[in-house]
Amino acid sequence: MVHVYPFRAVRPAPGKAEEIAAVPYDVVSAEEAREIISNHPFSFLRISRADALVPDIDPYSTEVYELSRNIFDEYREKGLFIQDEKPAMYVYRVYDADKTYTGIACCADTREYESGEIRRHELTRYDKEEDRTRHIDTMNANTGPVVLLHGAHAEIKNILKKVVEGNSPDMVTSAANGSRHEIFSITDSEILERLSEIFVSIPALYIADGHHRCKSAVNIVEKRKKDGAKVPEETHHVLGVIFAEDEVKVHGYSRLLTDLSPLTPESFLKKISDIAHITPYGEADRSSFALKPKIGGKEDHVFHLYIKGTWYECVIPHNPKITDIRGLDVSVLQEQILIPFLGITDPRGDPRLQYLGGARPIRDLMTKVDSGEFAAALAMQPVDVRTVFSIADAGGIMPPKSTWFEPKLLSGLLVHLLE
Known part of the structure; x- marks a missing residue:
């Protein structure tokens, strides 16, 4: 069984999503991030890739991670980011060319990564893992989602359909590739409770994208335990967007x-x-x-x-x-x-x-x-999604760069605070 949790998202203030939303940190180089920031001064890349702002400093220095945190705090102080008053789950919908992808943004449980209910199919690289661990630790937040998959489920699909039918999204923004990204809040307690019940009946989630982000979230819990700090429940949670297997596309x-x-x-x-x-x-x-x-x-x-x-x-x-x-x-x-x-x-x-x-x-x-x-x-x-599931179920590790999952989600639309 797996557990999912609502959370109080920190997200762009009304009308600011278009200015802030950005591609994930790991799909651009520092030079590419710098160019994007020059054209979009409030881009979330200032937070996720602060090394682009200080090219003369070691990108893995403490100063760079602290700069990320300072910019994030500044955005919140200036009202560019606001935090939801109530815990919620969120429908994340992407229109990309001829395909629509609909998933649930919520928190998963790092303990279930360790126990095997959240399953991987790739190895993480230590340098990338260490980078994101330090970033999350300094930020005290998950700034980018892990993309997770589950088997096709008719009731989940129907719930998400009802949430968005006849409603306007809370946030809308477009990516550089022309895709349209929409966020809808789910605050109804009955719907949240039912989604939680459904996921308890699902045996496993599978990481499609964000292996390093997920492992780094696990590392944070272990690090803080070793430091002797009391680890709040929220720190055990990791930001994810969960899609059914028939809601994603796999490329070679x-x-x-x-x-x-x-x-x-x-x-x-x-x-x-x-x-x-x-x-x-x-x-x-x-x-x-x-x-x-x-x-x-x-x-x-x-x-x-x-x-x-x-x-x-x-x-x-x-x-x-x-x-x-x-x-x-x-x-x-x-x-x-x-x-x-x-x-x-x-x-x-x-x-x-x-x-x-x-x-x-x-x-x-x-x-x-x-x-x-x-x-x-x-x-x-392309590799079939079910093949990925089977390999992960068996504890296998696929060769590097075996799959490219769509959709690619934007960073900066939803941030999860660890405390």
Whole structure:
């Protein structure tokens, strides 16, 4: 069973959401954050990426984390942020192109991450984990949500539908990609109680996005216990937005190769052809987010390679004896091509291997290769949500950058205070 909790959100004052809402801290560099802040002076990136404001200071210095807290306090003092008087849950709805995503913003329980009811499918990197732990600790707040998933549930869907029907959102803002983000408050005690009851009957939640934010929230509890402080109940709670499995979209996560050493493009193609069916793909829709297989079957391992101005479809036949994580397309690519042919043994740290999020059209991959910045690109097929659930249920860890979940939520619309 899992537990969810209403909370008194700190959020932009009426009319301020458009000025404050920002992309998550970890999808932009300090330079990119600095440029966004120059165009949007009240951007939440001033809080989530304060290092962008002081480029001459070590981004992991105490001064940077304290600057984040000082700006947050300043926003509250000036009335840019207000705190809700009553605990609430919130409907978070995103319109993005032809898809609508609807989830519940609330708090989950860090203790259930430790006990396994909140399940992960990725490893966290220590440096990123330490950064967010220090940020949350100094802020005394969760400033960005963890995106969590549960199995499809008709009653939850109906409750959320009734909450938004005929009502205007409390907050509306648009992201740079054109998506529209809306927040609706749920304060009715009967609805809150019923949602809590439903979630107690759900066996597990699954982290889709925000593994570092979730683990860092757990770290805060442990740190404060070690410091001898009494840990309030609210500190055990972590900000999340929970979606049903049929309310999200999963993209593949593309790979980019800086070079093919010790191979040439021709010898690389030849080596792949020794283990896979490989054929020119033909004209590709540059605006699409993935290439549909033309020769690969449903069970086969399919990826698309862009090299020297041409797309190729590569198909490695399915091996029925491999049913675990080793059977994922990204695992097969790593074990059968990247390691033996290019010597890329560390997919987390090898600088020759870079990644591009799946919610990017393939023209972005083509541009990066055509410009000479990269030698080749690999477009991957998406992983089914249920596959992610199964791996997490078994305690498995997927290879890095296996999934790209949509929607991507904005930061600064809802902040959860730890005390």
